[in-house]
Amino acid sequence: MTYLAVPISAGDITAAGAQIESARAAGAEIIELRTDYLNELNADLVKSLLEHAKPTKLPIIVTCRDKTQGGAGDWPLELRTEVLSAAVRAGADFIDCEYDTFLKGDTQAKLTGTIAENKKTRLILSAHNFAGPFDDLGALYEDIKISCPEAIPKLVYTARHINDCFEGFDLLHNAVGEVIVFCMGEAGLISRILAKKLGGFVTFACVDNENATAPGQITAEQMKKLYRWDRVNAETELFGVIGSPVAHSLSPAIFNACFDERGVNGLYLPLLVEGEKSEFNEFLENIMARNRLGFGGFSVTIPHKAHALDYANAAGEFVEPLAE
Structure with missing residues (x-):
């Protein structure tokens, strides 16, 4: 507990x-x-x-x-x-x-x-x-x-x-x-x-x-x-908005209210990723190396939108079929 x-x-x-x-x-x-x-x-x-x-x-x-x-x-x-x-x-x-x-x-x-x-x-x-x-x-x-x-x-x-x-x-x-x-x-x-x-x-x-x-x-x-x-437990699936700043974002309130309404075992987080492309990539690599954390997806806002696109393009063999 x-x-x-x-x-x-x-x-x-x-x-x-x-x-x-x-x-x-x-x-x-x-x-x-x-x-x-x-x-x-x-x-x-x-x-x-x-x-x-x-x-x-x-x-x-x-x-x-x-x-x-x-x-x-x-x-x-x-x-x-x-x-x-x-x-x-x-x-x-x-x-x-x-x-x-x-x-x-x-x-x-x-x-x-x-x-x-x-x-x-x-x-x-x-x-x-x-x-x-x-x-x-x-x-x-x-x-x-x-x-x-x-x-x-x-x-x-x-x-x-x-x-x-x-x-x-x-x-x-x-x-x-x-x-x-x-x-x-x-x-x-x-x-x-x-x-x-x-x-x-x-x-x-x-x-x-x-x-x-x-x-x-x-x-x-x-x-x-x-x-x-x-409602959070070991099986809760994680989501979040990646950006800098993110404290002002309404996304956690909106998504978590939706999870409550729909009975979804999920949690949406503000993910303050400061820095540029290298810090963004390091964050995603840290997530990818730890599947046990249970992240299911992200929203991405400034200043990382282009960094996210570059990261997705570099992992094209995994991403492209989703875009067809």
């Missing part, structure tokens, strides 16, 4: 309670409590925050993100470790700790020891690269699995181009057990949307655009309604 998680990024308990209710109403399947966003932070506040979230009956992730990996507050390591330990004792379903934080000092011993005493909680070990892809995504995944086999690896990086997403897709395909992999930024949007089809453990969507906690997050409402979250 893939969960749609909605982060709660409020600065105080009252505002967090309102966000939690909005997240539940928007269709969240997991609530992530981003405690690093709190104006004040201590173990008692984290317990109170959990008590506000528990009535939703949804699984709860507690995160206290290191500022170097996208955290909102510059909280010291000792306090962040204390917060996560308190969350375990208070009944959180998951805690998310950065992998490099996990390896510092006695953090690993404290967290694994607390989890051993409170067996309900599972550990997510995360790594984030806001500059671009990791040097070796597969090796980082293996390092996390070796360091803590029972943890769920979470690997998130910025896609500088849509072609950067395919390494993440390959890891989702090859990973053993639960894993979270997706890309940040507009170029990485499809990796967030396709997490359910490709078997990722969690993907994230915000309550509203003002409360996004990472670049490229779309709202839970968009994920559920525009991108057919509840």
Whole structure:
């Protein structure tokens, strides 16, 4: 199962309670409590925050993100470790700790020891690269699995181009057990949307655009309604509009509404392919090399119409019979 998680990024308990209710109403399947966003932070506040979230009956992730990996507050390591330990004792379903934080000092011993005493909680070990892809995504995944086999690896990086997403897709395909992999930024949007089809453990969507906690997050409402979250599965056939820009395109809304109306197990995506002919060709080659992704066809708009014609002409033995 893939969960749609909605982060709660409020600065105080009252505002967090309102966000939690909005997240539940928007269709969240997991609530992530981003405690690093709190104006004040201590173990008692984290317990109170959990008590506000528990009535939703949804699984709860507690995160206290290191500022170097996208955290909102510059909280010291000792306090962040204390917060996560308190969350375990208070009944959180998951805690998310950065992998490099996990390896510092006695953090690993404290967290694994607390989890051993409170067996309900599972550990997510995360790594984030806001500059671009990791040097070796597969090796980082293996390092996390070796360091803590029972943890769920979470690997998130910025896609500088849509072609950067395919390494993440390959890891989702090859990973053993639960894993979270997706890309940040507009170029990485499809990796967030396709997490359910490709078997990722969690993907994230915000309550509203003002409360996004990472670049490229779309709202839970968009994920559920525009991108057919509840209907997507491993067999969903994919389509999309290739262009640059594509965010303005009405095609996803039109086609996905048609799929709903006709009961078609399909999903139409905005495919931001920046660059020129070489980048366009690389994107199509990446698709062609991965039939398992299940793409059934594309619309093509500027600046790639001529590039698409050239690509089709180069593959003439496959394309020409369709034009007769």
